[in-house]
Amino acid sequence: MSHLAYANKPHQTDGGHDYIALISAGFDGELDDQELLTMLDRHQSDINASCWQTWQLIGDTLRQSPSTHPSQLAQRVAEQLKHEPTVLAPKPLRAMHTRHMMSLAASVSVVALVSWSALHLALISPHTTQLASSAPASSHAIQIAQIDPARLASFVAAHRDFALSADSPDTDTSTQNTAEPTQ
Amino acid sequence: MxxxxxxxxxxxxxxxxxxxxxxxxxxxxxxxxxxxxxxxxxxxxxxxxxxxxxxxxxxxxxxxxxxxxxxxxxxxxxxxxxxxxxxxxxxxxxxxxxxxxxxxxxxxxxxxxxxxxxxxxxxxxxxxxxxxxxxxxxxxxxxxxxxxxxxxxxxxxxxxxxxxxxxxxxxxxxxxxxxxxxxxxxxxxxxxxxxxxxxIDFNDKLPIKQSGNETEPKAVWQITNPPSGFHRVTETVMTLPDHAQPITHLVYSDGLATVSLFIERQTQPNTFHQQGLVQQGQMLLYTRPMGQYQVTAVGAVPLATLVLMADNLAPIERK
CATH class of the missing domain: 2.50.20.10 (Lipoprotein localisation LolA/LolB/LppX)
Known part of the structure; x- marks a missing residue:
């Protein structure tokens, strides 16, 4: 049975599963405007508070908008339905709803992609920002020093002996030392 | 849904x-x-x-x-x-x-x-x-x-x-x-x-020693205000090739980054009295005079680290 076929059936007030499923379909945008209009027209008085609470609670949970109390929401929706003319927006509701949802999904996707990109950028370039923001300014106008290459090589070699060996492990042609102590 | x-x-x-x-x-x-x-x-x-x-x-x-x-x-x-x-x-x-x-x-x-x-x-x-x-x-x-x-x-x-x-x-x-x-x-x-x-191949070998003398004297030097996390690892006195005077080698590390400071006494005025920077690959050397000494800081660290350490080097005051 199509939704429209059901919506066009005589008024039902038994609150059966088909009736609940139809409301759910309305929330999910699975009814076109004519079906939704018909459903609202026929079941407006039957949409009881608990039913609205249930579906709106699920929607609110997914939207993470817990500030609205379910009962208030139900009252607000009931009031809205009571006073709202049964003329929907000129554009097909299904298309609007779907487009809105797709836009929302796309936005979330973009946010997710940006988050991924930021995450990867942070991994690739971990402290560029830190250096830019917190690098202590040197008060010196430092110039290039002229150090004897032999002295320089000796200092570097002596330093590497204690440093984390992310340097050349063995050979360095700039060093002057050779080491092969024998008895 | x-x-x-x-x-x-x-x-x-x-x-x-x-x-x-x-x-x-x-x-x-x-x-x-x-x-x-x-x-x-x-x-x-x-x-x-x-x-x-x-x-x-x-x-x-x-x-x-x-x-x-x-x-x-x-x-x-x-x-x-x-x-x-x-x-x-x-x-x-x-x-x-x-x-x-x-x-x-x-x-x-x-x-x-x-x-x-x-x-x-x-x-x-x-x-x-x-x-x-x-x-x-x-x-x-x-x-x-x-x-x-x-x-x-x-x-x-x-x-x-x-x-x-x-x-x-x-x-x-x-x-x-x-x-x-x-x-x-x-x-x-x-x-x-x-x-x-x-x-094998090492039966006739002796351990490598630093050229000249290498001793670990009582600590003489200290960095009064090192960058956070850097602590003293060792202080040795050694003689390097082509260096007439013994040189104090002070090592500071945060566990990963390491900085060496070489302290040389000037035997004659203006022997190598200079201040400046040398870069060799990722390794930086910053040297400056300090009274009758020449201090050279070496490390694969930012320049600010070397400057801060070399500028805050001071002899330990004994009471």
């Missing part, structure tokens, strides 16, 4: 991706890796790469009833090997090398390069998981160590996810790019030659 669930899934993606897996604590993870790397037996081939320099070496690390023994064989450059037993380093050449070999009496062989134990790294580095990667056919977990201030650079490390032996170490530069790296291309964890096999 499906759309809502889809949106919810998308919304949760960044949080899920950023969820802390392992490891989350820098000190704990590094201690575990350092301990495994020191205490397990393994052998393999690793490559050192920095800009246009590449070196290939074979490492054997054996733990037996007599303790620890490591042998490093150069597979590129002049043929030579190092042996380290109980903290003493020996060097052997197959032929007299055409190039020069650095003196390294305290030489630590990769991958035994991490300090252990080290409980303070969390204060100076922020750890971020790099997930898993395949290195030398081993599943590895990696971490990125991001410096919390501008006085040190970052590191990326990968360790075997089962044994926790360190298999790759990348040193980053100021822009977070790779400055140098050491990585295994093949490793056999749990197996190594016997102690006798490792010691």
């Amino acid at each position: 499906k759309l809502w669930l889809t949106c919810l899934l998308f919304a949760c993606m960044p949080a899920w991706a950023d969820a802390p897996t392992t490891p989350t604590d820098a000190a704990t993870w590094l201690n575990r890796v350092a301990q495994a790397t020191h205490q397990l037996t393994y052998q393999g081939v690793f490559v050192y790469q920095s800009q246009n320099i590449m070196a290939i070496s074979h490492i054997s690390h054996l733990i037996d009833n007599n303790g620890e023994i490591s042998r490093l064989d150069a597979l590129s450059g002049p043929p030579h090997a190092f042996l380290r037993i109980d903290g003493s380093v020996y060097c052997s050449f197959q032929n007299k090398p055409s190039g020069d070999i650095e003196h390294r009496p305290h030489h630590s062989f990769f991958p035994e390069v991490l300090p252990y134990p080290n409980t303070h790294l969390n204060n100076f580095y922020q750890v971020r998981s790099l997930g898993h990667a395949k290195i030398a056919d081993h599943d590895c977990e990696g971490v990125l160590l991001i410096p919390r201030d501008a006085y040190r650079y970052g590191y990326a490390l990968w360790a075997d996810s089962t044994s926790h032996v360190l298999l790759r170490l990348i040193k980053l530069d100021a822009h977070g790019q790779t400055a140098s790296q050491l990585t295994f291309t093949q490793i056999d964890i749990g197996h190594a030659p016997t102690r006798a096999q490792l010691s």
Whole structure:
């Protein structure tokens, strides 16, 4: 049975599963405007508070908008339905709803992609920002020093002996030392 | 409802991706890796790469009833090997090398390069998981160590996810790019030659000594206000080739980044009285006069670190 076929059936007030499923379909945008209009027209008085609470609670949970109390929401929706003319927006509701949802999904996707990109950028370039923001300014106008290459090589070699060996492990042609102590 | 669930899934993606897996604590993870790397037996081939320099070496690390023994064989450059037993380093050449070999009496062989134990790294580095990667056919977990201030650079490390032996170490530069790296291309964890096999070629060798004298005197110098995390490692007095006067060598480290300060007394006025900077690859040297001394700070660290340390060097006042 199509939704429209059901919506066009005589008024039902038994609150059966088909009736609940139809409301759910309305929330999910699975009814076109004519079906939704018909459903609202026929079941407006039957949409009881608990039913609205249930579906709106699920929607609110997914939207993470817990500030609205379910009962208030139900009252607000009931009031809205009571006073709202049964003329929907000129554009097909299904298309609007779907487009809105797709836009929302796309936005979330973009946010997710940006988050991924930021995450990867942070991994690739971990402290560029830190250096830019917190690098202590040197008060010196430092110039290039002229150090004897032999002295320089000796200092570097002596330093590497204690440093984390992310340097050349063995050979360095700039060093002057050779080491092969024998008895 | 499906759309809502889809949106919810998308919304949760960044949080899920950023969820802390392992490891989350820098000190704990590094201690575990350092301990495994020191205490397990393994052998393999690793490559050192920095800009246009590449070196290939074979490492054997054996733990037996007599303790620890490591042998490093150069597979590129002049043929030579190092042996380290109980903290003493020996060097052997197959032929007299055409190039020069650095003196390294305290030489630590990769991958035994991490300090252990080290409980303070969390204060100076922020750890971020790099997930898993395949290195030398081993599943590895990696971490990125991001410096919390501008006085040190970052590191990326990968360790075997089962044994926790360190298999790759990348040193980053100021822009977070790779400055140098050491990585295994093949490793056999749990197996190594016997102690006798490792010691061959070294029977007639003596431990490497620093040229001239090297003594550890009573501490004479100190840095009054070092960058956070840097602590004194050692202070020695030695004589380097082409240096007439003994030189005090002061070493500070935060556990990963290391800075050396060389203090020379000027025998004659204006012997080398100068102030300036020299860069050699990632290594920086900053030198300045200080009274009758010349102070030279050396390290693969930001310039601000060297300047701060050299400018805050002072003799220890004895009461």
